[in-house]
Amino acid sequence: MKRYLALMMVLLASFALIAGGSGEKAAADDGTVLIGVSKLLSHAALDAVEVGMQDYLAGTDIAVRYDFQNANGDISTAASIAQQFDSENCDIVLGIGTASAQALANVFTDIPVLFAAVTDPADAGLVETYEGSEDTNVCGVSDMNPVTEQIRLLHDITGAEVIGNVYSSGEQNGVVLMEQAKAACDELGLEFVPVAVANSSEVRMATQSIIDRVDAVYIATDNNVISAISAVDAVCSDAGVPLLAGDPSGIDGLDCMIAWGFNYYSIGVEVGKLIEQIVNGTNPGTLGTVFLTDPADFELWFNLDTAAELGFTIPDEYLETAAVIIENGVKTER
Secondary structure (H helix, E strand, O other), rough: HHHHHHHHHHHHHHHOOOOOOOOHHHHHOOOOOEEEEEEEEHHHHHHHHHHHHHHHHHHHOOOOOEEEEOOOOHHHHHEEEEEEEHHHHOOOOEEEEEHHHHHHHHOOOOOEEEEEEEEEOOOOOEEEEOOOOOOEEEEEEEEEOOOHHHHHHHHHOOOEEEEEEEEEEOOOOHHHHHHHHHHHHHHHEEEEEEEEOOOHHHHHHHHHHHHHHOOOEOOOOOOOHHOOHHHHHHHHHHHHEEEEEOOOOHHOOOOOOOEEEEEEHHHHHHHHHHHHHHOOOOOOOHHHHEEEEHHHEEEEEEEHEEEEEEEEOOHHHHHOOOOOEEOOOEOOOO
């Protein structure tokens, strides 16, 4: 942690100084913190994390410079990005998505490594305990979803007895979520039909391969699949099969009947708060893993037009808790 402690001393001493001169690191000259951001791929949820973080830090007195990089779903590219950040002498690095965070943690041991939108950071090997430890330089924000509750909601509304799921076999996050969905179906006495994909280009064909065997489809916050949620939506719509997405951020304009999950902008805000604490001298390892539990950080969406077309009625008890309702083509935020 020597490099980290030295960085903090430089930052705290230099924030009040006017920029001047030149040197190897921006923070040593004018207090600017260089944050390297590695995103596994671009889709609405992960993009919202970036925006939330930037908006929060813009409201602080911390001078920040960013290097945003996108691995486009490729793990080897994520590793290359980590090496690039190392050569740039970033002060703090952030991995959005499990593979990107893992790549950064493999390279950096002496500067703060943050993760965001990682379902289970312990299972991914990013942290040993959620509570944190002084012996590590890693902390971040999980996007652990209430998988059992999501599938129960889908079953309660549709009566579905066979639940389909598309997941990424090469993404730790995707495998964890698939296993949680299977366990939820087992608990609820439902049949579970999963199908694996290697990348987002396979999502449509994978969905088509199971659509005739399922009563409903559940899609978790699997990055490769969520980035192709429009393909899942199209297949489900054509087959008249209800779809529940665990990420509402990318379903605007789609026929998806139910979406229930995080507002990923909130995750970005929490990341910004962690960065602020680190810059102000807190050991990153002690910050541990942040789990969002405030109901305001979750959004429940219902598309009543799709429900009517498929012959389902959304009970009032659920509609009363919805953040967004789509009816007669009009999106109403509540």
